[in-house]
Amino acid sequence: xxxxxxxxxxxxxxxxxxxxxxxxxxxxxxxxxxxxxxxxxxxxxxxxxxxxxxxxxxxxxxxxxxxxxxxxxxxxxxxxxxxxxxxxxxxxxxxxxxxxxxxxxxxxxxxxxxxxxxxxxxxxxxxxxxxxxxxxxxxxxxxxxxxxxxxxxxxxxxxxxxxxxxxxxxxxxxxxxxxxxxxxxxxxxxxxxxxxxxxxxxxxxxxxxxxxxxxxxxxxxxxxxxxxxxxxxxxxxxxxxxxxxxxxxxxxxxxxxxxxxxxxxxxxxxxxxxxxxxxxxxxxxxxxxxxxx
Amino acid sequence: xxxxxxxxxxxxxxxxxxxxxxxxxxxxxxxxxxxxxxxxxxxxxxxxxxxxxxxxxxxxxxxxxxxxxxxxxxxxxxxxxxxxxxxxxxxxxxxxxxxxxxxxxxxxxxxxxxxxxxxxxxxxxxxxxxxxxxxxxxxxxxxxxxxxxxxxxxxxxxxxxxxxxxxxxxxxxxxxxxxxxxxxxxxxxxxxxxxxxxxxxxxxxxxxxxxxxxxxxxxxxxxxxxxxxxxxxxxxxxxxxxxxxxxxxxxxxxxxxxxxxxxxxxxxxxxxxxxxxxxxxxxxxxxxxxxxxxxxxxxxxxxxxxxxxxxxxxxxxxxxxxxxxxxxxxxxxxxxxxxxxxxxxxxxxxxxxxxxxxxxxxxxxxxxxxxxxxxxxxxxxxxxxxxxxxxxxxxxxxxxxxxxxxxxxxxxxxxxxxxxxxxxxxxxxxxxxxxxxxxxxxxxxxxxxxxxxxxxxxxxxxxxxxxxxxxxxxxxxxxxxxxxxxxxxxxxxxxxxxxxxxxxxxxxxxxxxxxxxxxxxxxxxxxxxxxxxxxxxxxxxxxxxxxxxxxxxxxxxxxxxxxxxxx
Numbered sequence: 001x002x003x004x005x006x007x008x009x010x011x012x013x014x015x016x017x018x019x020x021x022x023x024x025x026x027x028x029x030x031x032x033x034x035x036x037x038x039x040x041x042x043x044x045x046x047x048x049x050x051x052x053x054x055x056x057x058x059x060x061x062x063x064x065x066x067x068x069x070x071x072x073x074x075x076x077x078x079x080x081x082x083x084x085x086x087x088x089x090x091x092x093x094x095x096x097x098x099x100x101x102x103x104x105x106x107x108x109x110x111x112x113x114x115x116x117x118x119x120x121x122x123x124x125x126x127x128x129x130x131x132x133x134x135x136x137x138x139x140x141x142x143x144x145x146x147x148x149x150x151x152x153x154x155x156x157x158x159x160x161x162x163x164x165x166x167x168x169x170x171x172x173x174x175x176x177x178x179x180x181x182x183x184x185x186x187x188x189x190x191x192x193x194x195x196x197x198x199x200x201x202x203x204x205x206x207x208x209x210x211x212x213x214x215x216x217x218x219x220x221x222x223x224x225x226x227x228x229x230x231x232x233x234x235x236x237x238x239x240x241x242x243x244x245x246x247x248x249x250x251x252x253x254x255x256x257x258x259x260x261x262x263x264x265x266x267x268x269x270x271x272x273x274x275x276x277x278x279x280x281x282x283x284x285x286x287x288x289x290x291x292x293x
Numbered sequence: 294x295x296x297x298x299x300x301x302x303x304x305x306x307x308x309x310x311x312x313x314x315x316x317x318x319x320x321x322x323x324x325x326x327x328x329x330x331x332x333x334x335x336x337x338x339x340x341x342x343x344x345x346x347x348x349x350x351x352x353x354x355x356x357x358x359x360x361x362x363x364x365x366x367x368x369x370x371x372x373x374x375x376x377x378x379x380x381x382x383x384x385x386x387x388x389x390x391x392x393x394x395x396x397x398x399x400x401x402x403x404x405x406x407x408x409x410x411x412x413x414x415x416x417x418x419x420x421x422x423x424x425x426x427x428x429x430x431x432x433x434x435x436x437x438x439x440x441x442x443x444x445x446x447x448x449x450x451x452x453x454x455x456x457x458x459x460x461x462x463x464x465x466x467x468x469x470x471x472x473x474x475x476x477x478x479x480x481x482x483x484x485x486x487x488x489x490x491x492x493x494x495x496x497x498x499x500x501x502x503x504x505x506x507x508x509x510x511x512x513x514x515x516x517x518x519x520x521x522x523x524x525x526x527x528x529x530x531x532x533x534x535x536x537x538x539x540x541x542x543x544x545x546x547x548x549x550x551x552x553x554x555x556x557x558x559x560x561x562x563x564x565x566x567x568x569x570x571x572x573x574x575x576x577x578x579x580x581x582x583x584x585x586x587x588x589x590x591x592x593x594x595x596x597x598x599x600x601x602x603x604x605x606x607x608x609x610x611x612x613x614x615x616x617x618x619x620x621x622x623x624x625x626x627x628x629x630x631x632x633x634x635x636x637x638x639x640x641x642x643x644x645x646x647x648x649x650x651x652x653x654x655x656x657x658x659x660x661x662x663x664x665x666x667x668x669x670x671x672x673x674x675x676x677x678x679x680x681x682x683x684x685x686x687x688x689x690x691x692x693x694x695x696x697x698x699x700x701x702x703x704x705x706x707x708x709x710x711x712x713x714x715x716x717x718x719x720x721x722x723x724x725x726x727x728x729x730x731x732x733x734x735x736x737x738x739x740x741x742x743x744x745x746x747x748x749x750x751x752x753x754x755x756x757x758x759x760x761x762x763x764x765x766x767x768x769x770x771x772x773x774x775x776x777x778x779x780x781x782x783x784x785x786x787x788x789x790x791x792x793x794x795x796x797x798x799x800x801x802x803x804x805x806x807x808x809x810x811x812x813x814x815x816x817x818x819x820x821x822x823x824x825x826x827x828x829x830x831x832x833x834x835x836x837x838x839x840x841x842x843x844x845x846x847x848x849x850x851x852x853x854x855x856x857x858x859x860x
Contacts, residue, residue, distance in 0.1 A: 139389075197347075
């Protein structure tokens with residue numbers, strides 16, 4: 001279990017909404033770089049390093065594809081590199097494409113981390129607070145899917161072993177799929193009758209249902225949540241004062257270096273590297289303890 | 294104190310002429326353990342469901358049910374939901390939530406109980422049932438036994454006063470089943486919980502019950518202590534179908550007509566035999582059943598190795614097996630020893646990665662396409678339900694004929710033959726899912742037999758069916774043997790194997806550790822053997838079925854009366 005994952009789901013949700021929001025709504029190259037590094041660092045801590053590096057095989061071509069596509073359609077900018085079909089391909093458009101590519105890749109890395117951290121039970125817990133019925137339905141659906149798949153496999157092997165519609169011809173395959181599907185519908189309904197009885201038997205439908213969960217909001221969660229919120233607010237104030245503004249067209253603006261800008265960047269750097277730092281610190285602690293034994 | 298009082302209860306399902314329950318009277322005292330038994334369709338489930346108001350079937354009802362002095366229909370909602378707990382047959386479909394802990398909390402959430410209280414109760418119950426090691430798991434990943442234990446636990450957290458269970462162990466393997474029954478006994482003894490249990494397998498529950506209720510055609514015909522029921526049932530009818538379902542000790546006692554107390558357990562049974570019978574002749578002459586010498590191997594596994602995935606451990610580790618033409622071969626063994634996997638390898642559902650599998654002397658790899666399933670091999674799955682895909686049994690059967698390219702008249706004749714032989718003509722118009730376990734089994738078997746196989750593979754054919762259906766299955770198997778069909782059965786049911794097998798094989802750790810004809814096989818096992826063998830092994834060498842024991846007893850004769858008093 002990774003340490004960051006043990007924080008209360010609401011803390012995690014706020015954090016992910018915050019960082020993904022920041023990454024999505026900025027075009028500031030420095031900020032995008034920080035965001036990418038934060039997400040990447042976190043992903044490396046969460047997953048096997050090899051898997052993360054292997055994912056480059058997908059992300060790098062995507063990054064270049066976006067960078068190259070933008071200048072083909074957008075001809076803004078004052079620095080033409082060359083002409084293609086009498087249309088200028090500009091440096092600004094190219095870098096703008098790169099920024100968008102970087103933004104998308106960073107967001108995808110953050111989502112990857114989100115998927116690993118926010119497991120279904122956390123998600124259900126959070127939404128159960130808002131819409132109790134929905135959380136129950138989601139939970140039942142999550143339970144039902146593996147059951148359904150198992151039964152499909154089961155029926156299809158049994159049918160295959162009887163040798164009915166089991167040749168490799170397309171007609172047979174379609175027919176066999178159709179038969180199994182119709183059997184599965186009956187099976188699901190049949191199953192649902194039992195499940196409904198079991199729910200009623202345990203008093204489902206009485207008024208005043210509560211929502212139980214294993215998560216507890218502790219002091220540690222409180223501290224982490226306040227830190228995250230404080231950093232988010234500071235960054236937003238900085239943003240509203242315009243220190244993060246950046247534009248590519250008609251020509252690229254400079255990244256501001258005022259005291260306020262530096263403070264804002266440091267705030268964002270801290271915010272985006274929280275999970276990375278938390279995990280690294282945890283590893284260090286463990287190694288320390290192990291070395292003491 | 295009376296907890297449940299049922300008076301003159303009658304019930305009719307809508308659109309049915311005959312009453313499902315006819316004047317049932319029953320009182321349940323606080324803390325009693327009551328076992329209800331009877332053939333399928335005798336009204337057991339109807340009775341139980343009527344006791345649980347939330348899931349009572351719709352229909353016409355007369356008579357009264359009092360719970361703790363109050364009419365059941367006047368009971369407060371929360372009391373009715375909490376105090377009467379109900380566990381159903383199918384472990385899978387009763388589970389609602391995706392996580393074990395959430396399933397445990399489900400009932401309490403419905404009651405609107407606060408989080409700290411739920412936390413306490415769930416924690417307490419998880420420790421009592423030993424659930425803590427899989428507390429955070431997905432419910433879909435649990436074994437059958439674990440699932441049923443979870444169902445029980447998630448009812449126990451609601452603190453019921455009476456627990457109603459409808460064949461809770463019928464879908465479990467014997468180990469899971471005994472664990473479940475042991476847990477029930479613990480609940481009854483340690484918490485004084487009142488329990489009403491419907492069961493087919495009486496071997497385990499008969500001795501621990503306070504009262505046994507026998508039902509027949511919607512009536513309670515007997516309600517007494519297990520000892521008395523064991524004796525009285527015979528007086529009701531010599532040929533009563535329920536007699537077959539009784540524990541081995543009771544059945545041996547019933548067939549011997551001795552003036553002594555009725556034994557219930559293996560221990561009592563041993564005492565009963567040594568008290569009353571001489572042991573001059575200890576060996577039964579076993580007629581050598583048709584076996585190796587006259588048949589050639591129709592299925593042969595040579596050093597077969599198999600694993601499900603590259604990185605998983607081997608399930609079969611060099612299985613050597615020869616099954617001869619025309620014999621009935623039983624494969625026994627614990628869970629996860631590779632029994633079912635062996636069937637898969639034989640039926641071509643799975644492929645051995647090393648070693649050789651030969652069907653009728655031809656390597657299984659040389660069978661192309663569906664050739665293997667045309668007049669060669671048919672496999673009856675563990676859950677017969679999965680054999681059906683149509684909306685009536687008849688449609689399913691017709692489809693097989695079409696797939697097998699029988700012409701119309703031929704197909705009709707085959708179907709009529711098989712239907713008659715299996716005695717399922719009243720079932721053909723029904724939806725396969727509406728049939729009971731035993732009926733489903735027969736219908737699925739009909740489908741397999743239509744394929745006209747030479748080798749029939751059965752995976753756990755006795756799972757979830759009552760003693761009478763087992764008997765019927767046995768006659769069907771004898772009949773198949775006469776037709777020369779080779780039958781390979783994978784089963785946990787040692788009693789069944791002892792009765793119908795020509796040879797038995799024991800699987801352990803992905804290998805065959807012993808193969809022998811049943812009398813020798815079970816007589817040489819000490820634990821993994823039939824109850825009849827355990828009852829009689831101190832006197833007789835190779836008696837493995839109740840009939841064997843009875844035959845030897847009759848031959849040896851009673852001890853002198855004076856000896857009996859001396860012992």
